[in-house]
Amino acid sequence: MPERIQATLKQYFGYDELLPGQLEVMQHLLAGKSTAAVFPTGGGKSLCYQLPALLLPGVTVVVSPLIALMKDQIDALTARGIAARRLDSTLSADEYRTVMEQLRDGTLRMLYVAPERFNNERFREAISRVRVSLFAVDEAHCLSEWGHNFRPDYLKLAGFARDIESERVLALTATATPPVLEDICRIFAIAPECAVRTGFYRPNLQLITTPVSPGQRDSLLLKELESHPPGATIVYVTLQKSAEAVADKLAAAGWPARAYHAGMKDEQRTAVQEWFMASDDAVVVATIAFGMGVDKADIRYVYHYNPPKSLENYAQEIGRAGRDGQPSRCHLLFCRDDLNVLENFIYGDTPEENSLQGLIQELFTGEPEFDLALHELSARHDIRPLVLRTLLTYLELDGLLEGGTPFYSEYKFKPLLSSGEILSRFEGERKTFLEGVFRQAKKGRSWLGLDPGVAANALHCPRDRVIRALDWLGEQGMLEVKAAGVRHRYRRLQTPDDRDALATSLHQRLLKREQAEMGRLRQVLDLAALQDCRSAALAAHFGETLKAPCGHCSGCGGEASRLPEAQKVVIPSGLTDKLAPLLAEKGDVLASPRTIARFLCGVSSPRLSRAKLSGHALFGALAEVPFGQVMSWAQSLETAPAELDALE
Incomplete structure (x- = not known):
């Protein structure tokens, strides 16, 4: 060395x-x-x-x-x-x-x-x-x-x-x-x-899979906890409400268990993490929000109460166990019915093609240089914010748009000294410039508001100079400065010959990603059903070939068993009648089979949220039903005359 x-x-x-x-x-x-x-x-x-x-x-x-x-x-x-x-x-x-x-x-x-x-x-x-x-x-x-x-x-x-x-x-x-x-x-x-x-395989991790039905899972988890020596434990779940429910059940059974998820306040999450770090036997029931920031070497157990959404996620989550090199148990309680929720998340990301057509029309109409508030654009076209940013990135990579530096449309500042005291520290042009900046500010109750672009135009100077001046005064303790209203700059490099064709192409690209994500989920199912060495299969996924089976996973121990088929879920016959009044009232929002399927499967979108439908009694009513089945059912509504008559 x-x-x-x-x-x-x-x-x-x-x-x-x-x-x-x-x-x-x-x-x-x-x-x-x-x-x-x-x-x-x-x-x-x-x-x-x-x-x-x-x-x-x-x-x-x-x-x-x-x-x-x-x-x-x-x-x-x-x-x-x-x-x-x-x-x-x-x-x-x-x-x-x-x-x-x-x-x-x-x-x-x-x-x-x-x-x-x-x-x-x-x-x-x-x-x-x-x-x-x-x-x-x-x-x-x-x-x-x-x-x-x-x-x-x-x-x-x-x-x-x-x-x-x-x-x-x-x-x-x-x-x-x-x-x-x-x-x-x-x-x-x-x-x-x-x-x-370096090598992916870690020989101290024991990979166990047990097929379970929804009704068996809680008792099996408790039995697992009781049959092994106490140790720091993470129980991974998919939904925030599951984290709360499972943590409550474990605590009621006498285990030192707490929930952790993104819906908790920052101080609550921090308290749970610090409690877990300081304990030798704490049990955290968490969504994937927990883990990457936890540098704890002696985590002995990682349980998957719900399946991970990909082998990469699985590897990342079990990788938090046994960093001290000591034997650690990673146990997947595999329930096929859980795949519905994960599939619903995947399908819920794909917008309607007409949403993409509206987006493309807006982006390629008007001045060649423009700026956007992404949350407003997301709401206008009913495209989730992350998916919208992905689409804009695609358009940049394809040479149609060029992204500029985002900017804040509004700055707020509160003087910590009087304007006279601040200005007395400057002379000549700098003092005149700052006087002009202060004159452009609009007074509020306790803060002054300033649009840097408007101020720059009025003062005939670059916008950056206004921002640098505010920042410098803030750093010197003369002002308290806040920025808000981020907007993203874009410049149109090309205009597509056929905008509808571009929208269709982007929609196909998103559908391809949708299928790729479904493929990742199937890989998790394949690993859970594998009769051979799990450790070797997982290592091979990441490009490593083991010289011999690990000898201590479910496959090597002969514990693997055939996964039960998912329970068949029937859509209630009375749902059409319950849905009819809502479709009559909110037909402009629930305007397509995919949107109806999103709503019934409990997958929100900007349009559903804006219409306050995420709190409706029927939101998520079919969360346990495969998305494709719900969408086929929703498509049948368009062709059933009796049902259509009921909506008029």
Whole structure:
């Protein structure tokens, strides 16, 4: 091991040796080469950028999707005397100022941000002025359209890294299949020899699957907990209401169990996470919102009360067990009926083709340069926000649109000194300029509002100058500044010859993604039904071939059994009569079989939410019925004369 890496490893992190793959990644980075690292969960990915950050000049920018993950890592780094901070929405104005001052004066070694932070024009302007030696992207599989958790903001990170002139990039993930790794390397221009993949298989994890019916599951989970020594445990569920219900049942049976999901308040989630981290036998019943930010080595058990939505999710979730290398049990309680809920989520993402036609007409009509409020656009065309951002990204990648820097349409500020005191600190043109800015502000009850674009036009100056002035006054403690009303800039590069054809093409692309997600779900079903070694099959999915079966999974132990068929669910005969008055009243909203199916399966959309139908008694009435079956039933409503007469 090179001397400076070894000395830094010992001095700051207290280790004598590196884990497999870490040295190779660090040497590539220190040689100035962009690199990819595919390590199993708990394989030491974070050290691959934390240690080089101490040996490189400038700042290391770490892009991470979870605030909890950032906080835990920063707390650990700060305890070691390493200058690391984060920028996120939870920071106060004073905390934000402190971080920006440390970034500018060069005392900051690592800055953690979410990918969405690059949509913030204030941040992009600030980061472009400092030297970024390393741009590290955690959960890098999110930037691949073939990955299991594609996020449009991730796909743009390569462009952001180029824009801020980052000297090297490190892409990290635990769940990249070979095609996804190829995609990551292509997007970030990483040479094949700089893609470092260590073994996926972890021999201390025992993979168990037990087929269950809905009525058996609670008693089996309790029996499992009782038959093994106490230990830190995660029980994964699909729905927030399931997290609450299962946690209550376990607590009633005497187990130290608490729920965790995205619907809880921040302080509640933080309290549960801190309780879990400090306990040797805590049981957290959680949705997938729990896990990525939890760096706890001694998790002994991971139960899947509901199936994961993909093998990648499964690998990520079981990977949180046994990071200390000790034996840990990962038990999937597989109920086929649960697949309906996961399928409904998948089908609910695909908008109607006429929604896409309306979107394309709006985007390719009018001035060539325009700006949008995405939540308003989403509501207008009944397209979920994440799907809308994906569509806009497609149009950028296809060369039809070019995205510009998002901006805030409104700034608010509250003077912490009188305007006279502030202006007395300036002379000449600067003082005149600030007087003009203050005159453009509109007085509110306690804040003053300012549209930077309007102010810039009135003062005949660039918009950026107005923003920089407000930010600087805020950083100096003269104003408290807030920004709101984010809008996204776009420039039309081409106008399609046939807009309807483009809408149809995009719809087909989304349908293809829908089928790909359904395929991922089928892979989970195939693994659960497998009679052979589960560990070997899962490793093969991620490009690793085991030399021999693991010897301790359900397949190797002969415990695998045939999965029962899903229970046949019949749509109630009286549902048509119950639905008829609602269709008569809200026919403009429930205007197609897919929208009706969404509503009855409990899958919301912007239009359903705006019409306040998510709280209706029939919303989710058929949540246990396959989406395709409900949509076929809804299509029959259009052709049944008696039912149509009832709606008039």
